[in-house]
Amino acid sequence: MEKHVCGILVATQLMGAWLAAAQTKTYSTTEQHPSAIHVIAKSVAAVSTGDTDPAIAISARYLDFATVPVGGTSTLSLTVQNAGGGIIAGEAKVSAPFSVIRGSPYVLGSSQSRVITVQYRPYMAGMNMTVMRLTGGGGASITVSGSAFPARRGEPALPRNLRLLAVR
Numbered sequence: 001m002e003k004h005v006c007g008i009l010v011a012t013q014l015m016g017a018w019l020a021a022a023q024t025k026t027y028s029t030t031e032q033h034p035s036a037i038h039v040i041a042k043s044v045a046a047v048s049t050g051d052t053d054p055a056i057a058i059s060a061r062y063l064d065f066a067t068v069p070v071g072g073t074s075t076l077s078l079t080v081q082n083a084g085g086g087i088i089a090g091e092a093k094v095s096a097p098f099s100v101i102r103g104s105p106y107v108l109g110s111s112q113s114r115v116i117t118v119q120y121r122p123y124m125a126g127m128n129m130t131v132m133r134l135t136g137g138g139g140a141s142i143t144v145s146g147s148a149f150p151a152r153r154g155e156p157a158l159p160r161n162l163r164l165l166a167v168r
Helices: 160-167
Strands: 003-007 011-014 017-020 023-027 037-040 056-058 062-069 074-082 088-090 098-102 106-108 113-120 126-134 140-149
Touching: 056 140, 062 074, 062 113, 074 106, 074 140, 098 126, 106 113, 113 126, 113 140
Parallel strands: 062 140
Antiparallel strands: 003 023, 011 017, 023 037, 056 074, 074 113, 088 106, 098 113, 126 140
């Protein structure tokens, strides 16, 4: 009686990991074994490929600077992290009277994070609201807002260069 062992690898990829297993035994005669092929399943450890897409994660979706006098400044920070694999290369962009003063642009490997500091410097009284955009890893949006009041009561809320013209 001749017995042959033949290995067959059956593989599938599931969520970035490869899973595989199967071995067959074949016999030269079917008289001794009515079924000529037996499949023996074996468990195999999952091996990660390490290839997952970068994914941006942020610590805040809203930055509220509250009230600030015209010409004054206020700063707030948030954290951006690569919650996936690979590398995120991006930057934070926001319009005036807000500005990114630290932490941009950024390059983040898997699980790395960076603190981004945003400044609010209003030049006239009123409410300001806009969206700060983060690029890379799918991107993210953060609403930023603040309100400004005149520095001194009774003084018009005009930028400095216009105040000089108004006095003349």
